Amino acid sequence: MNILFMASEAFPFIKTGGLADVAGALPRALMKRGHSVHLIVPAYQSLLARIRAGEVPSVALKLTTTLTLEGERVALWRTRLPGTRVTVWLVDIPAFSERSGNPYTGLDGRDWPDNHQRFFRFCQAAVAVATNRAGLNWSADLVHANDWQCGMACWLLRQTPSAPPSVFTIHNLAYHGLFSQPALYDLGLPDTLWQPDYLEFYGQLSFIKAGLVFAHRLTTVSPGYAREIQTPDMGHGLDGLLRARHDDLSGILNGIDTEVWHPGRDRYLATPYNQHRLQRKSLNTADLRKQLGLTMITEQPLVGFVGRMVAQKGLDLLLAVLPEYLQKSALQLVVLGKGDPHYEQAFAKLALTFPDTVSVTLGYDEALAHRIEAGADLFLMPSLFEPCGLNQLYSLRYGALPLVHAVGGLGDTVVDEGNPVRDNGFCFHRPQPDALSAALSRALEMYEKDTSAWRQRQRNAMGGDYSWNQSAAAYDQLYQKTLSSV
Structure with a gap:
């Protein structure tokens, strides 16, 4: 199948946490299982600079197309995940590509005040790619969105005729992507979303709820965490919603890149070794x-x-x-x-x-x-x-x-x-x-x-198997189940 994999960061392009490792490894593992996987990531200034400076080896940038979303110019750069055949689309809007610093926060450690606009535009661009409205001659059979930055894509897909279904993965439920009520109107969202059953969360607009409510299937990154987030102690106020979607929620353990993390071939080590030595x-x-x-x-x-x-x-x-x-x-x-x-x-x-x-x-x-x-x-x-x-x-x-x-x-x-x-x-x-x-x-x-x-x-x-092979097989089964149920 054709899979559009959405993430706000991906190794080795840009990394602030474990999401980047997942986004840099799972698409590769899915490709090995015969799928066509396109990864879509914001074109942060630092990411573009690293590629152009040759700091991300063996990849090049190509400006492929330009979209206009809500009157704003959005450029799509094409590259690939190093060492793989995974196509990567970089969504270039000024709020990403003309701003230095952390992807989510300024130098003062505070969230960028326009994060709701930045990541909503990112979601709009991803939906345009997924539905073949970006002029790329490619459409997705399924969209896999990750964490709150991608949550609004799940709602947008539900509003788009003949759009593919979505899977939404929770990497850390503690981060909701919360914004004040005026953000709802900044984005032109309908008033009907401002209720607890949809995107309102104790007087704030919650991007992660867009994924939790509107995605066809939900996953998180371990079976244990899938159980824990359905409890008041670990559910961060969303446990009731997650219990209501219990039948759609799966826990699939992350893997690791066993070529990068290989003690017998690790280029950073003075002395390679293995379990037998x-x-x-x-x-x-x-x-x-x-x-x-x-x-x-x-x-x-x-x-x-x-x-x-x-x-x-x-x-x-x-x-x-x-x-x-x-x-x-x-x-x-x-x-x-x-x-x-x-x-x-x-x-x-x-x-x-x-x-x-x-x-x-x-x-x-x-x-x-x-x-x-x-x-x-x-x-x-x-x-x-x-x-x-x-x-x-x-x-x-x-x-x-x-x-x-x-x-x-x-x-x-x-x-x-x-x-x-x-x-x-x-x-x-x-x-x-x-x-x-x-x-x-x-x-x-x-x-x-x-x-x-x-x-x-x-x-x-x-001696354990920590590769993505088992996890990719589990996602494969989940994707097939999702497609057969819509």
Whole structure:
């Protein structure tokens, strides 16, 4: 079938979170299953600049057509996903291509005030492509829209005669795409949408509700998260709507790009290794310690964290627990991330307090992220909630045993049952410091006293299949089911 895959970011073009990894990998996996997949992404200024500067290898830009939507000129640039046959359309409006900065926020960290207009226009352009009104001689059999930035496309498709059906994926329900009521009129939307059954959400306009209400099928990125978001505790005010659409909601676990994340062929590593040559992993640990200026004490396990520095990631739990272990010289800590200044400052202070055993790098560095996975013995993900999580999958692949709060996709992928044949990490089940500390103590005790059990968990972890193959097959079945029901 012809699939139009909509996303507000896609790796390696532009990335702020896990959505970009999904949008850069799932279309490729679907192509391998015989589908024609076109990816459509906003033409951010930084994205165009990177392509033109050759920073995204082996791709070129071609201006293909120009549309007029609501009196505004919209250009469509054509390129492709590097290393694939996936066609990529970049939607060029001035609010995207003539504005530097984060895709969603300004330099002050606040949302761009015209986000409702920017992403509504993006949705209009996507619908024009999907319905062959963009002059591209291509139309979609199905549109796969992702997160709130693409939600309005699901409503627009419902208003368009003979339009294809849509599948809408929730990557993180905490982000609704909320705007004030005047945004409804700015966009020329009908008053009938301003009610709780449609797009009104406690006095605000919700873009994500457009996807949740009007898409033909809903998915989220793990079976566990699909169950959790139907509860008041995890539903962010939308649990009633999601329970009402229970029969249309599926949880499909994300995969990872196993060519990019391959410890045996990772270009960023000093020493390649695999589950049969696990002893070589320690050479990467030594290399990481040297790179980051940590004391070369091999008896101490190296513990890693890579991620956004926001409350969701359980950073308050880490800050409550880690100082005690660092004071006892029980571990070394490597942190890579950026986010809330409060957390950035707290971890920077931790590095100043323990300069020989803690390294904190603020920002994002792809090479360092790979080296942390390869060098870490233990990887921390104490998230308060986690729709799927990708870093635990990278960690499993690299034998850096994940220690997780067993929620969402973390609980679906990390096994800690006391079964040596299946266990591949460590879990705790209450988002409290004492629960995290108990799991960490248990992991450190195994590392110190039971090398054979530790090695077995590493082999179990590295022996799993974390590719997109199974996930793409599940999406394939869902697409077929969607088409047969409309």
